[in-house]
Amino acid sequence: EEKGADNVQLTNPLPSWNEGKTKASIIEFIEKSTDKNSPTFVPEEDRIACFDNDGTLWSEKPFYFQLFYIIDRVKATADQHPEWKNTQPYKAILENDLAQLKKTDVHQLLELVQNTLAGSTPAEYKEMVKAWMATAQHPTKHKRFDQLVYQPMLELLDYLRANGYKTYIVSGGGVDFMRATLTNVYGIPSEQIIGSSLKTKFNSENGNYSITRLPKIGFIDDKDGKPLNINTIIGKKPTFCAGNSDGDLPMMQWTSSQGDKAFMLYVHHTDVKREWAYDRNSSVGRLNKGLDQALKDGWTIADMKDDWKVIYPFELKK
Amino acid sequence: EEKGADNVQLTNPLPSWNEGKTKASIIEFIEKSTDKNSPTFVPEEDRIACFDNDGTLWSEKPFYFQLFYIIDRVKATADQHPEWKNTQPYKAILENDLAQLKKTDVHQLLELVQNTLAGSTPAEYKEMVKAWMATAQHPTKHKRFDQLVYQPMLELLDYLRANGYKTYIVSGGGVDFMRATLTNVYGIPSEQIIGSSLKTKFNSENGNYSITRLPKIGFIDDKDGKPLNINTIIGKKPTFCAGNSDGDLPMMQWTSSQGDKAFMLYVHHTDVKREWAYDRNSSVGRLNKGLDQALKDGWTIADMKDDWKVIYPFELKK
Numbered sequence: 161e162e163k164g165a166d167n168v169q170l171t172n173p174l175p176s177w178n179e180g181k182t183k184a185s186i187i188e189f190i191e192k193s194t195d196k197n198s199p200t201f202v203p204e205e206d207r208i209a210c211f212d213n214d215g216t217l218w219s220e221k222p223f224y225f226q227l228f229y230i231i232d233r234v235k236a237t238a239d240q241h242p243e244w245k246n247t248q249p250y251k252a253i254l255e256n257d258l259a260q261l262k263k264t265d266v267h268q269l270l271e272l273v274q275n276t277l278a279g280s281t282p283a284e285y286k287e288m289v290k291a292w293m294a295t296a297q298h299p300t301k302h303k304r305f306d307q308l309v310y311q312p313m314l315e316l317l318d319y320l321r322a323n324g325y326k327t328y329i330v331s332g333g334g335v336d337f338m339r340a341t342l343t344n345v346y347g348i349p350s351e352q353i354i355g356s357s358l359k360t361k362f363n364s365e366n367g368n369y370s371i372t373r374l375p376k377i378g379f380i381d382d383k384d385g386k387p388l389n390i391n392t393i394i395g396k397k398p399t400f401c402a403g404n405s406d407g408d409l410p411m412m413q414w415t416s417s418q419g420d421k422a423f424m425l426y427v428h429h430t431d432v433k434r435e436w437a438y439d440r441n442s443s444v445g446r447l448n449k450g451l452d453q454a455l456k457d458g459w460t461i462a463d464m465k466d467d468w469k470v471i472y473p474f475e476l477k478k
Numbered sequence: 479e480e481k482g483a484d485n486v487q488l489t490n491p492l493p494s495w496n497e498g499k500t501k502a503s504i505i506e507f508i509e510k511s512t513d514k515n516s517p518t519f520v521p522e523e524d525r526i527a528c529f530d531n532d533g534t535l536w537s538e539k540p541f542y543f544q545l546f547y548i549i550d551r552v553k554a555t556a557d558q559h560p561e562w563k564n565t566q567p568y569k570a571i572l573e574n575d576l577a578q579l580k581k582t583d584v585h586q587l588l589e590l591v592q593n594t595l596a597g598s599t600p601a602e603y604k605e606m607v608k609a610w611m612a613t614a615q616h617p618t619k620h621k622r623f624d625q626l627v628y629q630p631m632l633e634l635l636d637y638l639r640a641n642g643y644k645t646y647i648v649s650g651g652g653v654d655f656m657r658a659t660l661t662n663v664y665g666i667p668s669e670q671i672i673g674s675s676l677k678t679k680f681n682s683e684n685g686n687y688s689i690t691r692l693p694k695i696g697f698i699d700d701k702d703g704k705p706l707n708i709n710t711i712i713g714k715k716p717t718f719c720a721g722n723s724d725g726d727l728p729m730m731q732w733t734s735s736q737g738d739k740a741f742m743l744y745v746h747h748t749d750v751k752r753e754w755a756y757d758r759n760s761s762v763g764r765l766n767k768g769l770d771q772a773l774k775d776g777w778t779i780a781d782m783k784d785d786w787k788v789i790y791p792f793e794l795k796k
């Protein structure tokens with residue numbers, strides 16, 4: 161559970177960020193937004209900070225991590241679905257054909273495969289995802305997926321919360337998947353995680369009451385869906401947002417309409433050695449129009465190679 | 479903005495509730511749910527309390543108060559819509575024909591009339607509603623509508639929050655209407671108000687970014703919609719809920735599946751003198767199946783006549 165502002169000034173905020181323009185601009189913004197004498201002061205109840213997840217708070221290569229969960233579930237239940245051997249994208253999954261999988265539109269893929277896996281209650285799904293996260297390994301980093309979160313962004317979340325900001329995840333990923341695995345990692349409670357969701361159904365049978373997930377997409381929390389969901393669910397316009405791809409651009413644009421009271425941060429994947437380097441031509445996490453507008457409008461761009469001392473928490477010196 | 483638990487024991491919680499079984503059962507529940515040594519202890523992050531609004535936190539007779547706003551808006555803009563003189567329900571509104579209006583299904587009415595009034599931005603709509611609330615008067619009580627909130631329920635909200643509960647409104651009313659008018663009255667921020675909503679659209683033109691409300695219902699937050707919305711938006715099952723009609727029954731049932739850790743409260747309108755008396759046969763706020771189940775399953779029923787010392791804040795002795 162996050163804490164409200166205690167007017168705590170962290171003596172050394174953002175320790176994993178290198179000194180420089182990016183770090184300085186973040187600190188300057190936070191200090192001015194919490195200073196009652198500043199023209200850009202924001203009252204605490206309006207300090208809403210929205211973060212994309214994949215590629216912004218944790219890695220997303222070679223694929224969104226949720227897809228590895230889906231792949232493992234498909235493989236684990238393939239015995240009950242002999243037809244999958246001849247049906248895409250299941251065939252590609254069962255044959256480890258990543259090249260074929262990459263040809264499929266990712267949202268289509270998520271929809272198709274989530275359909276197959278629906279029907280469980282949210283509680284059952286949560287337990288399955290948690291059990292998977294405790295053991296599954298990233299194929300090239302050889303770490304648990306929840307170890308591949310960005311240490312500098314964890315520090316940014318803490319810094320914002322210490323200054324009275326309410327931190328939200330607003331991500332295209334499945335809301336139930338994120339709630340099951342990321343609440344403790346990020347210090348963000350379920351009710352501050354907004355994501356894509358399946359339609360659901362309320363069941364009432366013989367005094368037993370439950371909700372089940374239906375094989376139908378309820379909402380895709382991407383592109384225009386991000387500001388629309390923020391408006392419907394939070395009912396306030398953020399003054400701080402962070403993303404890494406063109407899917408975040410409408411959220412960034414809407415936030416930017418707060419003028420000098422708003423801060424827009426793009427995480428730019430520039431570190432081919434410690435993480436991955438990609439932007440305009442990537443199928444996962446493409447940053448093209450967003451990069452143009454960030455450069456044109458002077459939004460802040462975090463250069464992972466230059467601005468971050470470490471990428472992941474396990475790189476920290478003990 | 480609500481505060482987290484400070485382990486504050488109010489010396490006299492619920493002062494406007496008469497001593498008796500109802501008040502005692504509420505206090506006993508809260509004390510046990512916050513006592514680490516109790517078998518029904520609930521950790522603070524899971525203390526989710528959901529309240530219906532119309533008829534639970536404020537009055538709803540002769541009609542949901544939002545309808546008075548809609549009526550006033552229809553009258554104010556009738557000049558621009560000559561066709562309304564011959565189209566229901568506008569005709570009935572313009573002719574003050576309450577008998578005809580009561581024949582219309584309320585949700586249909588809300589949909590139809592909200593459609594007419596859509597198109598503005600959420601910010602513009604908010605200002606219109608706030609201006610209306612500051613001056614409009616209830617037709618028989620001759621008070622502003624936001625003065626017709628229930629003092630005992632305000633105290634219950636405070637008492638829950640003082641014990642670490644996060645209080646939510648989960649109502650069939652329009653979410654933008656409630657956010658514009660009720661946040662300060664109840665001490666509940668926008669992001670903890672869940673309601674019915676219109677579909678919305680993100681606009682991006684020449685560097686101007688906005689969201690507009692479309693003339694189409696996005697979600698009706700009533701009946702099964704209440705537990706489904708709580709699950710999607712909060713992602714946790716409440717342990718406390720309060721309502722006053724059959725529209726709250728699925729939320730009550732779902733909450734009750736927490737067993738001894740759950741508290742279900744029905745507000746029963748029994749006070750013909752100070753408020754209104756109605757239940758099984760009322761078109762607005764019908765309480766029939768819900769009353770049966772509350773009696774059968776031993777849920778708590780607040781009898782407004784017997785359990786409440788005052789109904790409204792303005793009745794309090796100065």
Ligand SMILES: [Ca+2]
Nearest residue numbers: 212214215405
């Ligand atoms: Ca992303």
Ligand SMILES: [Ca+2]
Nearest residue numbers: 530532533723
């Ligand atoms: Ca009600």
